[in-house]
Amino acid sequence: QVQLQESGPGLVKPSETLSLTCTVSGGSISNYYWSWIRQPPGKGLEWIGYVYYRGNPNYSPSLKTRVTMSVDTSKNQFSLKLTSVTAADTAVYYCARGGHGYDYWGQGTLVTVSS
């Protein structure tokens, strides 16, 4: 059974960089697209982007200038960096596997942007 687990700081200061890692277990990171999706408290889902296991990321236009995604196949992990964060970036961040829809999700990690 494929499992995804997000990890990273739960609190980030304004203007700093949010960094999260998603570890994939129970399956290979190869041959899939891997995405990040976020959900502000009490709101809906926002797609951040995806990265293929070989690279070639694709980002939401609204976040494109601040987002970087990468894959480490040797560790079966992929990561998200979001620069210059503000309070509007406070959300639960999910990692997910893309194929026919997003069939596997991490449990989500709350990241709060606050000084």
Add this chain to the structure above:
Amino acid sequence: EIVLTQSPGTLSLSPGERATLSCRASQSVSSEYFAWYQQKPGQAPRLLIYGPSRRATGIPDRFSGSGSGTDFTLTISRLEPEDFAVYYCQHYGSSPYTFGQGTKLEI
């Protein structure tokens, strides 16, 4: 960017009833790359339907999806108590992959 608009925002029904949830796209999308998710409080979304009528693994057959072009529908034939949740539609045929704003299905 394709905007997905779900209706209604909230749907109040009882167990045993039939639920029909709608999702309308601002422009035509490939039905092959369309999905529905269920989310319960404190949980990650769960894939229900993709493509747009194929049930994901382990999804009961009371859930069905249909549609093409700009109009898609999720139907729950007979509501069970565990079906009361928020439902999201999503397209993933072209970037950015957007989600609808959600329909809350409540008792």
